[in-house]
Amino acid sequence: MQNDKSGGQASAKGSPTAAATETGASSGRPAPAEGVQDHQRADDSSGAQNDLGSGQAGAAAPTTGGQGTAAERDNAASKANAIKVEADGLLSDCERSARYHAARCAFFDFWHRVLMVSVLFAGSGAALSAVLTLGSKDHILVGMGLFVAAVGAIDVVVGLPMKARDHEILKRRFYALAKRIVPHRATVVMIEEWRAEMVSIFEDEPATYHALNALCHNAICQSVGAPKGVYQRVGWLARLLCNWVQYSPSTFPTHLDAGRG
Numbered sequence: 001m002q003n004d005k006s007g008g009q010a011s012a013k014g015s016p017t018a019a020a021t022e023t024g025a026s027s028g029r030p031a032p033a034e035g036v037q038d039h040q041r042a043d044d045s046s047g048a049q050n051d052l053g054s055g056q057a058g059a060a061a062p063t064t065g066g067q068g069t070a071a072e073r074d075n076a077a078s079k080a081n082a083i084k085v086e087a088d089g090l091l092s093d094c095e096r097s098a099r100y101h102a103a104r105c106a107f108f109d110f111w112h113r114v115l116m117v118s119v120l121f122a123g124s125g126a127a128l129s130a131v132l133t134l135g136s137k138d139h140i141l142v143g144m145g146l147f148v149a150a151v152g153a154i155d156v157v158v159g160l161p162m163k164a165r166d167h168e169i170l171k172r173r174f175y176a177l178a179k180r181i182v183p184h185r186a187t188v189v190m191i192e193e194w195r196a197e198m199v200s201i202f203e204d205e206p207a208t209y210h211a212l213n214a215l216c217h218n219a220i221c222q223s224v225g226a227p228k229g230v231y232q233r234v235g236w237l238a239r240l241l242c243n244w245v246q247y248s249p250s251t252f253p254t255h256l257d258a259g260r261g
Contacts, residue, residue, distance in 0.1 A: 103216065108161075
């Protein structure tokens with residue numbers, strides 16, 4: 001734009017000289033001396049060259065500036081897209097982890113209920129047997145009592161309610177982080193903050209059951225309509241034991257990785 005402005009000023013300086021020469025000739029006034037005419041022609045020629053040069057510079061400037069602006073826009077769009085992909089990945093990790101902890105919470109809560117129901121039935125059965133047998137079969141009462149004690153000990157030692165509560169807390173933390181990611185237009189600073197918070201949650205997690213984690217990953221892929229290649233392969237036995245055996249993460253490759261292997 002500076003080249004356009006200086007070109008306009010050079011043209012403005014040349015135009016009055018030509019106009020003055022034409023006005024003097026048409027009014028009948030005497031023409032300037034020969035040396036003056038030569039000097040004026042030199043000035044006119046210099047002004048015309050300045051006009052031509054400034055016009056060329058002015059014409060070239062917008063093109064260069066336009067190309068630079070387009071490149072900057074492309075670069076900004078590329079960075080924004082990369083940040084969006086990173087934010088979507090963090091959101092997917094949050095959703096998968098929340099599903100995982102919800103499944104673990106339900107698992108521990110289920111077995112806690114089963115043990116408690118077993119204790120109630122065993123206690124009721126022992127009481128009923130004591131009433132009916134009136135001491136003729138004391139070994140039944142002893143067996144029932146031992147069963148109740150064993151089930152209660154398992155529930156206390158394993159700490160099923162506490163494990164269920166811990167996974168419930170972790171699930172809520174991941175969902176809270178996901179809620180922060182969803183409504184925002186992500187920036188680099190936000191990505192770093194979200195990743196740091198996710199790492200802090202990972203630090204509080206117990207050992208991962210990778211079969212269950214792979215199933216949660218597949219559930220997220222199905223919910224977003226991901227291609228089959230990114231699904232992890234989980235066999236029927238691993239599905240049955242997903243809450244009992246930890247496995248190794250390499251046991252469950254994606255379909256794409258398995259095809260390459």
